[in-house]
Amino acid sequence: MNEARQSQGGRPVPPVPGGGGRAPAPAVLSLDIGGTKLAVGVVTADGEVHGLLIEPTRRWEGPDAVIARLFELGHRAVAAAGLDRPVDAVGISCGGPLDSSTGVLISPPHLPGWLDVPLGSMARDEFGVPAFLENDATAAALGEHRFGAARGVRTMIYLTISTGVGGGAVIDGRLHRGAAGNGGELGHLMVRPGGRLCSCGRRGCLEAYVSGTNIAERAAEGLGGPGSAGSSLAGLDPLTAADVAAAALAGDAYARAVWTDTTDVLGQALTDLVNVFEPELVVLGGGVTRAGAMLLDPVAEAVARDAMPPAAKAARVVLAGLGDVVCVVGAGVVALDVLAASSGASGTTEAEHA
DSSP: OOOOOOEETTEEOOOOSOOSSSOOOOEEEEEEEOSSEEEEEEEETTSOEEEEEEEEOOGGGOHHHHHHHHHHHHHHHHHHHTOSSOOSEEEEEEOSSEETTTTEEOOOTTSTTOOSBOHHHHHHHHHSSOEEEEEHHHHHHHHHHHHSTTTTOSSEEEEEESSSEEEEEEETTEEOOOTTSOOOOGGGOBSSTTOSBOTTSOBSBTHHHHSHHHHHHHHHHHTTSTTOTTOTTTTOSSOOHHHHHHHHHTTOHHHHHHHHHHHHHHHHHHHHHHHHHOOSEEEEESGGGGGTHHHHHHHHHHHHHHSOHHHHHHOEEEEOTTGGGHHHHHHHHHHHHHHHHHHTOSSOOTTTOO
16 A cells, blocks of 8 residues: 655654563554544554544534544543553544645535644644544545455445545555545535535535435425425424434335435446446445445445446445444554554555555
């Protein structure tokens, strides 16, 4: 996979602690910042998460308050993990755009007001160890490739479908980051030109139709209109994507129409991605995928039916093997790989893993 970065904002990464003799197995604190929830835990070299804690993001409080709570959760997770020593590094996953080389969050659409936040250096100062920031879906793709559904796969695409829609890819065994480090923004594929306004400022992006936020908004906007009479969604406040999925499963005709439109758009986008990348595996993660087969089956059927025959035959569409901790594991793997590379460890690193 791509060469692991050796520094954070120009600061060299120190060797893994341990002094003389055999160094202890590394453990890193992993912080995942989502638009809906914060998830933190200690990740070890086997991909296991220890001391997992999850709380609502409450993004309306602004970056200072949210980051303070995030770091407090981090300290609690380290204590809950029962380590007999400090963690060796901090891995952070968050939606972009961001600059992973300097650890700066530039302007993530799902976190309004978070402009040029030096999160990497803030985490380094807070925890006293190197800190590494990565796009959340890119980190998730790496986590799934190393420890999840895509183990042993050479080429895979990952989409996280949650508050927003993010993406990541492993191409011929190498993690794709792009020239500016933000490659894989698959949620901003144009699926309906001139359509709904997306958080990125364009109209008609995939995210504007299939993210949890936009599924709920589309359902709410149509209530009172054609086909919505008698819908069980009426009067729900707030209305969520989970409500839409549950109502559709229960036979609500209006909810079923909203859900079918969602899976149609997602299936169209995945078909295009499968034609372009010809992956062995497409992995779907994020909160919306808790709908399970209701989401997976129609999308997989669309790819099998509509993709170019060789690509359709090669690709499978599956749910993330790591479930709700996929970004926590992914951010941890990013940090573990940099530590392994900096210490000259002979084990698998991101640069070597295929």
